[in-house]
Amino acid sequence: MTHARKIVLLVDDDREFISELEESLALSGYIPVTAGDGRGALKTAREIRPDVILLDLRLGSENGFAVAGRLRKDPATARIPVIMMSAYFGEMAGRGRGLPPAVDAYLNKPLTQKDIVRGIQGVLAEETERPFDLMKRLLIRT
Amino acid sequence: MFIKELRALKRALKARGAGAPARARADAEQARLEMEKELRRTRDYLEALIANANVPIVSWDSELHITRFNHACELLTKYDAAEVIGGELSFLFPEGGKNAVLARTPVNSETVEAGISLKHGGTRMVLWNSTGIYEADGKTFAGAIAQGQDITGHRLTEEGLKRDKQTLEKAGRTKALELIDARLELEKAKRLSDIGTLAATVAHELRNPLAAISMAASNIKRKAASPLLEKHLQNIDKKILESNQIISNLLFYSRIRMPQFAAVDITPILEECAVSRGVPIQVDADFSTSHPVEADPVQLKEVFSNIISNACDAVSGCPRGRISIRTTECGKFLRVRIRDTGIGIEKDLLPRIFDPFFTTKAKGTGLGLYVCQQIVKLHDGVITVESEPGKGTTFGINLPRGSRYESKKNTDN
Numbered sequence: 144m145t146h147a148r149k150i151v152l153l154v155d156d157d158r159e160f161i162s163e164l165e166e167s168l169a170l171s172g173y174i175p176v177t178a179g180d181g182r183g184a185l186k187t188a189r190e191i192r193p194d195v196i197l198l199d200l201r202l203g204s205e206n207g208f209a210v211a212g213r214l215r216k217d218p219a220t221a222r223i224p225v226i227m228m229s230a231y232f233g234e235m236a237g238r239g240r241g242l243p244p245a246v247d248a249y250l251n252k253p254l255t256q257k258d259i260v261r262g263i264q265g266v267l268a269e270e271t272e273r274p275f276d277l278m279k280r281l282l283i284r285t
Numbered sequence: 286m287f288i289k290e291l292r293a294l295k296r297a298l299k300a301r302g303a304g305a306p307a308r309a310r311a312d313a314e315q316a317r318l319e320m321e322k323e324l325r326r327t328r329d330y331l332e333a334l335i336a337n338a339n340v341p342i343v344s345w346d347s348e349l350h351i352t353r354f355n356h357a358c359e360l361l362t363k364y365d366a367a368e369v370i371g372g373e374l375s376f377l378f379p380e381g382g383k384n385a386v387l388a389r390t391p392v393n394s395e396t397v398e399a400g401i402s403l404k405h406g407g408t409r410m411v412l413w414n415s416t417g418i419y420e421a422d423g424k425t426f427a428g429a430i431a432q433g434q435d436i437t438g439h440r441l442t443e444e445g446l447k448r449d450k451q452t453l454e455k456a457g458r459t460k461a462l463e464l465i466d467a468r469l470e471l472e473k474a475k476r477l478s479d480i481g482t483l484a485a486t487v488a489h490e491l492r493n494p495l496a497a498i499s500m501a502a503s504n505i506k507r508k509a510a511s512p513l514l515e516k517h518l519q520n521i522d523k524k525i526l527e528s529n530q531i532i533s534n535l536l537f538y539s540r541i542r543m544p545q546f547a548a549v550d551i552t553p554i555l556e557e558c559a560v561s562r563g564v565p566i567q568v569d570a571d572f573s574t575s576h577p578v579e580a581d582p583v584q585l586k587e588v589f590s591n592i593i594s595n596a597c598d599a600v601s602g603c604p605r606g607r608i609s610i611r612t613t614e615c616g617k618f619l620r621v622r623i624r625d626t627g628i629g630i631e632k633d634l635l636p637r638i639f640d641p642f643f644t645t646k647a648k649g650t651g652l653g654l655y656v657c658q659q660i661v662k663l664h665d666g667v668i669t670v671e672s673e674p675g676k677g678t679t680f681g682i683n684l685p686r687g688s689r690y691e692s693k694k695n696t697d698n
Contacts (some may be wrong), residue, residue: 157493157494157496157497159494159497159501160493160494160496160497160500163497163500163501163504164500166504166508167500167503167504167507170504170507170508201493228496229489230488230489230490230491230492230493230496230532252492252493252495252496253492253495253496253498253499253525253529254496254499254500255499255500255503256500256503256504256507
């Protein structure tokens with residue numbers, strides 16, 4: 144695992160929330176980049192290749208899941224872990240189910256700084272394990 | 286010829302002189318006997334007619350003494366004619382008013398309903414048709430005769446019909462009321478589903494600004510760590526938690542649904558609810574022993590956080606307020622007891638605390654305990670409350686232990 148500061152793309156149409164979140168992540172040692180809608184998110188993701196994307200489920204008229212799906216389809220962004228944020232996950236979260244495949248983790252609003260950091264660390268830890276899995280599979284095959 | 290005529294005259298004279306009166310007397314006697322015979326025949330005919338008539342016939346004299354009481358009357362009342370004849374009319378018709386009407390006896394025929402006494406108690410309702418009998422002068426009352434028709438059966442039928450009618454009316458009314466109730470229920474359900482939809486939308490929308498507020502508070506804390514600000518930030522955190530709880534209750538209320546059962550340990554859930562309070566209230570509890578139970582963890586969290594939140598409110602004004610949480614296993618149940626030494630609940634309010642929208646708090650929605658009770662019920666558990674104003678409140682939550690599958694299988698057998 145590298146010790147370089149991770150780039151986090153924040154996508155939410157709530158300006159105040161994103162501004163507070165940006166500040167919070169910066170204080171926690173991340174490099175936050177923001178986008179206010181789905182199109183901006185796709186464009187920024189392709190350009191800067193963030194380490195992780197924090198995506199709100201409701202982006203004005205857009206659906207966060209659709210944006211996540213498009214991120215997955217684009218080879219440039221397909222491997223970036225996506226964390227979905229929403230107030231709608233409340234009950235699903237407690238039962239550990241109902242997570243769409245395009246999303247790696249989800250966070251329930253209202254959330255604390257600790258929740259966010261824990262969430263980011265969680266998906267990044269999984270990410271570092273992935274190459275090992277790939278190697279294991281290759282080894283087994285040969 | 287002359288001689289013949291003379292003889293006839295002589296005979297006639299003779300007859301006129303001595304034989305005629307005797308003959309006339311004999312003729313009169315004959316006529317009287319004939320008349321008596323005729324009268325007797327008529328009387329016997331009438332007597333037989335009255336005696337054997339299949340309708341009750343009774344007659345009385347001017348003194349209102351019974352003079353005739355036919356066989357039909359005997360059958361009707363079970364009295365013997367001998368017991369009745371010569372007696373007062375009131376013996377048969379004890380009803381003051383009706384008796385008077387009957388005894389007043391009309392000039393012409395009159396119809397009156399009067400109950401006749403039965404030998405073995407009770408009365409039969411009879412429709413009487415009575416006629417006055419007068420002396421030769423046509424004015425002096427000599428008595429009366431009344432012919433009756435037993436209408437008790439009709440009466441009963443009538444009353445039965447009346448009763449049936451009333452019953453039907455009542456049933457109709459009940460049906461109508463039921464319909465009204467059903468409609469009200471439907472409207473209420475519709476209103477609740479409208480409220481539910483609205484609540485869900487509003488609740489979700491409110492969680493976004495709450496997230497921003499929470500994040501802002503945490504940023505203030507990190508950027509300007511100051512004991513002067515600490516208290517305010519704590520209050521903000523507490524209010525965010527409270528608001529989120531209200532949102533959860535509204536969401537839960539808008540769609541109370543079946544629990545998703547899973548094997549869970551109740552202790553960490555209790556611990557999480559106890560420590561996530563925004564205020565430093567001493568919570569006396571043992572979180573080291575694990576208590577497994579089959580339950581919906583999200584719903585249980587809802588229950589405990591609501592009750593602990595209420596307990597925090599109850600002790601917030603009390604200087605040495607304490608909250609204690611105890612979990613014990615009693616038989617088939619796991620019993621969680623959450624006790625506070627707060628302000629308590631007035632006795633007359635206790636039965637209402639689980640009602641939806643009932644609240645004593647200025648800012649409450651009145652849904653917290655309602656939701657708790659619904660959740661516990663869905664878990665086949667029981668929620669109890671004891672309280673003494675000024676001393677505190679204890680909530681008991683009994684949840685069934687053991688495998689739900691096993692217990693279901695047992696009840697199925």
